[in-house]
Amino acid sequence: MQDAAIQAATAQIGRTNEGAAPAPVVCTFFDEATNTASHVVHCPVTRHAAVIDSVLDYDAAAGRTSHGSAQAIVDYVVREDLLVDWQLETHAHADHLSAAPWLQEQLGGKLGIGADITRVQAVFGKIFNAGTRFARDGSQFDHLFTDGETFRIGELPVTVLHVPGHTPADMAFVIGNTAFVGDTIFMPDFGTARADFPGGDPRQLFRSIRRLLSLPVETRLFLCHDYKAPGRDEYAWLTTVGHERAYNIHVHDGAGEDEFVEMRTARDATLAMPRLLMPSVQVNMRGGHMPEVEADGVSYIKIPVNRL
Numbered sequence: 001m002q003d004a005a006i007q008a009a010t011a012q013i014g015r016t017n018e019g020a021a022p023a024p025v026v027c028t029f030f031d032e033a034t035n036t037a038s039h040v041v042h043c044p045v046t047r048h049a050a051v052i053d054s055v056l057d058y059d060a061a062a063g064r065t066s067h068g069s070a071q072a073i074v075d076y077v078v079r080e081d082l083l084v085d086w087q088l089e090t091h092a093h094a095d096h097l098s099a100a101p102w103l104q105e106q107l108g109g110k111l112g113i114g115a116d117i118t119r120v121q122a123v124f125g126k127i128f129n130a131g132t133r134f135a136r137d138g139s140q141f142d143h144l145f146t147d148g149e150t151f152r153i154g155e156l157p158v159t160v161l162h163v164p165g166h167t168p169a170d171m172a173f174v175i176g177n178t179a180f181v182g183d184t185i186f187m188p189d190f191g192t193a194r195a196d197f198p199g200g201d202p203r204q205l206f207r208s209i210r211r212l213l214s215l216p217v218e219t220r221l222f223l224c225h226d227y228k229a230p231g232r233d234e235y236a237w238l239t240t241v242g243h244e245r246a247y248n249i250h251v252h253d254g255a256g257e258d259e260f261v262e263m264r265t266a267r268d269a270t271l272a273m274p275r276l277l278m279p280s281v282q283v284n285m286r287g288g289h290m291p292e293v294e295a296d297g298v299s300y301i302k303i304p305v306n307r308l
C-alpha cells in the first residue's frame with residue numbers, strides 16, 4: 001500500500017536537495033533542566049520562521065514560571081530579523097511546559113499541533129478532573145494538523161506526518177529537506193521514546209518510526225530531547241535517517257516489531273514518571289495556557305493522588 005504523505009515528503013526533500021527550494025536554516029536552543037531541544041527554523045530567502053517545541057521555565061518547588069529559555073529565542077529572532085509565522089508543537093509534552101503563548105505575545109505566529117490533541121485532552125481532562133469548562137475540541141490552538149497536510153514557511157515547503165505511539169497526537173514536520181520529529185526517536189545510542197503514557201502504544205510507535213526512517217537516508221532529523229547515553233559526554237539533537245537506520249539501538253534496520261514491543265514495554269515499566277508531568281500536561285493540553293484562574297485570581301496545578 002502506497003503512503004502518499006511519505007511520497008510527498010520524499011519528493012519535497014528531493015526538490016530541496018536539487019536546489020529547487022531553499023534549505024532551511026536551523027538554530028537550536030537546549031534546555032538542560034528538561035533535556036529539551038527547541039528549534040527556530042527559517043527560510044533564508046524570506047526570513048519567515050517557525051518556533052518548534054519551546055520551553056517555559058518552571059520551578060516546581062516554588063510553583064513559579066519564568067522566561068529565560070524563551071527570551072533566548074526572542075533575542076535570536078530579533079537579532080536575525082525573522083518574522084515568526086508559526087509556534088509549532090510536535091505533541092503535548094509531559095516533561096516541560098510550552099512557552100508558545102508567551103512567545104506569541106512577543107513574536108506572533110499561529111499555534112499548531114496535531115489534530116489528535118483532542119484524544120489527549122479527553123483522556124487527561126478526566127485524569128485531572130478538568131471539568132466541563134475545559135474544551136476538549138482543540139480550540140486552544142490556532143490550527144490542528146492532519147497527516148499529509150502541506151503548508152509553507154516563506155518559500156520553505158512543509159509536509160506534516162502523523163507519527164503516534166509516544167502519544168496519540170505526535171506529529172513530525174518535514175521542512176524542506178529536514179524533519180523535526182519530536183519525541184518519537186532519540187540519538188542512535190539512546191534509542192526511542194517511551195510509549196506507556198495514556199494513549200501511548202509501543203507497536204504504533206515502532207511503525208511510526210519505521211515510517212519516518214523510510215525517508216531518504218540523507219534527511220536530517222532534529223530531535224526534541226537528549227539524555228546523553230552512557231559513554232557520551234556531549235548533548236546531541238541532530239542525526240540522519242541513514243545513521244538511525246544503521247545504528248539506533250532499538251529500531252535499526254533488521255530490528256523486529258515484536259521484539260521492539262517486548263523491549264519497550266519491559267523498559268517502560270521501570271521508568272519513573274517525568275518530574276514535570278503534572279504541570280506540563282495540564283498546561284500543554286490547554287495550548288500552553290495555565291488552568292483557569294480561581295476566585296482568588298490565582299491559577300492552580302492539580303496533583304491527582306494515586307491516579308497515574
